[in-house]
Amino acid sequence: MALKTFVKISSVNNLSDARYCAGMQVNLMGFNLEENSKNFISPEKFKEITDWLSGLEYVAEFEHTHPERILTHLKEYQGIHHIQIQEEIHLKMLVNTGFGIILHQKLEDITDLDELIKKSRSYDEHHVTLLLTSEQLALNASVIEKIRILAEGCQVLLGFGLEASNIEKTVDQTNIKGISLEGGDEIKPGLKDFDELAEILETLEIED
Template sequence: MALNTRVFVSDVDNLGDGRYCAGMGVELIGFPIEASHKRYVSPDKFKEIASWLAGIKFAGELYESAEVNLEEYEAIDVLVTDNPALVNDLSKLGKPLIFRIKVENNLSEIEQQMSMLEQQVEMFQLEFEETLSEETLKQLKTFTEEYKILIAGGFDENSINDVLETVNPEGIALKGGSEVSVGVNTFDGLVEVIEAIEADEWD
């Protein structure tokens, strides 16, 4: 399965999400790997899930502390945080770093933050709660000409392809679903968006 853009799915804590993402062509899935997180994935659970998956990269999500033994998560390819205080330490661990930014203020402030962190951060994930306006899309387009950006939120299955065409981001970010029982997941819009960006095999 091929998709029209790179996709990162965060907050994965079960094999069902992992297998679905791998089968649909998602490039990267993220696991919360600090014990304080409500969806914490232990080293043993991570190894069990990762052993079933092929052709997909793994991210370790860290939001409160950089104290993690990556040797216990040896298949981790990328690190993710939203905490500026952790950037320096995480950037020294030898893994590409994705920095998540919740967009609440104007985008000029976001640009300043990205400029300050760009030497240590591989990619920025910009998270929106409100639907992306035409003006915001134009501003994001200027950002993607300078930074590698993942867009999270602000779109749905009906608007995602227009967003991709207008902004040309590095990719998009989605969240995994809760496993309400073994093998049964609540994907909360993830499936619809991924199906909307499936590449036409005849292109």
């Protein structure tokens, strides 16, 4: 079993969802290590979950934690491959640490994509992957075109507007690296439920 595109699952906090997604051969599994977050995963819980998994890479997800604290904190977690942050100012302190870097950008307007396009070559030079989410934007033709241009300059993971009915077309139109689906108490892509996430993954599944 394999998937047609690269998939990251974010904010996983329970074993059943983790095992399901690992079984579907997602590429990256993210755990929220922001200590004040409701989805925070302790080192003990992280080990409890990941001891059951194999064949994928793990992402430590942070929001506002300072890079020095991030690197100290990660010493308590074994097996982390990537760091995800939201504060662009923190990139300089993390790009040469040996971890893959994902910069999570929450889009409020289509002009936010224009700003990212201007910086896309720099992101690529420093091996930074962009993760795009939005509660305001729809995947209309204009947004899709700008994401396509952005993906020409750097690696992009798309984390909004995804449905089983449009997922393959969206990946083809945008030429993105892959998609990001959100976990949590009820694993979901955007605001959807587990059944809809499973439908997306099953749509992407390559039949033997």
